[in-house]
Amino acid sequence: MSHIQIRPSILKGNINIPPSKSLSHRAIICAALAKGRSKMENIIFSDDIIATLEGMKSFGMEVVDIATDPNTNRSYITVEGKGELTKRAETIHCKESGSTLRFLIPLACVVGERFKLEGKGKLVERPLTSYYNIFDKQEIKYSNIAGKLPLTIEGKLKPGTFELEGNISSQFITGLMFALPLLYEDSVIEITTELESKGYIDLTIDILNKYSIKIINDNYYRFYVPGNQKYKPLDYIVEGDFSQAAFWIVAGILNEDIVLKGLNINSLQGDKEILDIVNRMGANIIKKSEDIIVKNSQTNGIVIDASQWPDLVPVLAVLGALSKGRTEIINAQRVRIKESDRLMAISKELNRIGADIVETNEGLIINGVKSLSGGIVDSWNDHRIAMALAIASTKCKEPLIIKNSHVVNKSYPGFWQDFMSLGGIINEWNMG
Ligand SMILES: O=C(O)C1=C[C@@H](OP(=O)(O)O)[C@@H](O)[C@H](O)C1
Ligand SMILES: C=C(OP(=O)(O)O)C(=O)O
Known part of the structure; x- marks a missing residue:
């Protein structure tokens, strides 16, 4: 139609x-980063979520089971995370999902190998400058044409202090929050202008806590992210x-x-x-x-x-x-x-x-x-x-x-x- x-x-x-799209993205990513099986109920299988699911498969996540429970009529998916990120495919297609693109880029930089991120529609030109500034500082190689997707990146993310503006997209902050706990030392995310979309950061920190990851929120201006953390598998129902x-x-x-x-x-x-x-x-x-x-x-x-x-x-x-x-x-x-x-x-x-x-x-x-x-x-x-x-x-x-x-x-x-x-x-x- x-x-x-x-x-x-x-x-x-x-x-x-x-089911919440924002929480579906987050649950899949957290489950993929944990070592072991997580069952997620009531995921919305929309185009954006399929992009995240496919993307996390590129980092080694396996889908064990995907079905609808005949008793509750709720969809569920069981995935097996490997506890570490690997490279299974070079190209990650984010379709038109800003969340997928901004959440998966820092994870690609945890792997450190070469990845190509594609997208379509307006996504090819939605801003990524906040990440490019980080890449420049950390000597992570990247290339695109006229600032648009596809984006090729190669290089390892290092712990440290990350400065981000608060009024472009909170998705950059969420993206870093998924990746930084996996690094070998602690990091700090500093927000240089009043943070907008705060509720999405609350959602991220809350679900990370549920998957055993700690982040300390200093009044939405500074977030402390201890390194060397481990995601633990969890059964989760999306609201x-x-x-x-x-x-x-x-x-x-x-x-x-x-x-x-x-x-x-x-x-x-x-x-x-x-x-x-x-x-x-x-x-x-x-x-x-x-x-x-x-x-x-x-x-x-x-x-x-x-x-x-x-x-x-x-x-x-x-x-x-x-x-x-x-x-x-x-x-x-x-x-x-x-x-x-x-x-x-x-x-x-x-x-x-x-x-x-x-x-x-x-x-x-x-x-x-x-x-x-x-x-x-x-x-x-x-x-x-x-x-x-x-x-x-x-x-x-x-x-x-x-x-x-x-x-x-x-x-x-x-x-x-x-x-x-x-x-x-x-x-x-x-x-x-
Ligand atoms: O983190 C999320 O799940 C989202 C954050 C918001 O983006 P911004 O932070 O760019 O406002 C919102 O518009 C988007 O639909 C979903
Ligand atoms: C802006 C939206 O999503 P995203 O940024 O993930 O593409 C949205 O769902 O309205």
Whole structure:
């Protein structure tokens, strides 16, 4: 399914939130670095996670078993880590996954041999300068053409002090946190500007602790990483994904009751903030034991600082566009360097169907409207833009055609099925 038409309809019902993409990446990497078997339940087998799985196989990890438990209906995977990294393949294809690329580069430098990292789509040009600065200092050889993928690297990472800016991507910090514990001496990561996306660093440190790796966080400015540490195997269950839940939360506010299942209300995921943001906008959300019930609500515009939860921007733009008054999304410049320039993509596509959004250098100014018109929009090859537009379709007067809708496979392959299970009406569309 590449292009689809969505006919206006009301969404309501129960939804099992898919497993966290961020935690799936992290669990696979930790398990691969441990010596022995780890069983991970509820991994999301999206394109990004398959890239990480394949990548870790290049470092010697073996997949023992991959199946769905008929009792729980949960997918699981058992892997066997060798306790040390080896080179099984030279080329690692990261598909379009920034996380895979930035998490695996330092591991390739633990091996120290020659690796070639490939990617496609916007990933080939997403920034890696923070790593190039480290390579230059540590005399790790690297080559690329015009700063783009493919990237060839060769050389061993040495322990020491690593300076990183905090406002490009937290993924560089996470990447170093996986690799530095394996080195022969202690290291320090120093953050030279206020750290954004802190929640992702919390997730990394927490899962590393679970796999027996210690990192000391000095107020998000300095992280101490003891060397000579060993990852221990662990059975692990991945919790539901708050970044994906955000689409259904906005859908519930704009439509009828939607009940979210499978989320951990005590989660460390930064995007759990969606609950507070929509609460501040006036949404009615009820927490009932394990479930989160989202009620249809009239929401009001507010100012949203997106520096700590960048992945929420596209869907918050949809909610802002349909809320009363003015919503401002600020400190969101970094979302221009994701799978698309998300400020440009979401404002252009929503404006095309009747929204009133002005793009600023670092955010969006949104004047709410009552409904949208429908027509033809494009996903910009970005899963979060496609999913945000799908939620916007529920407030369109006419059908909405979304071009390149298959891109949801990057993080949420079951998205369109879930959309239909809540009452969405979708058919394939031939642009002919
Ligand atoms: O570590 C992670 O799992 C992620 C970190 C975030 O990136 P930045 O740190 O670049 O904001 C986020 O956008 C991405 O979807 C997942
Ligand atoms: C930006 C994202 O992922 P990544 O950086 O891993 O490509 C995302 O999922 O929105």
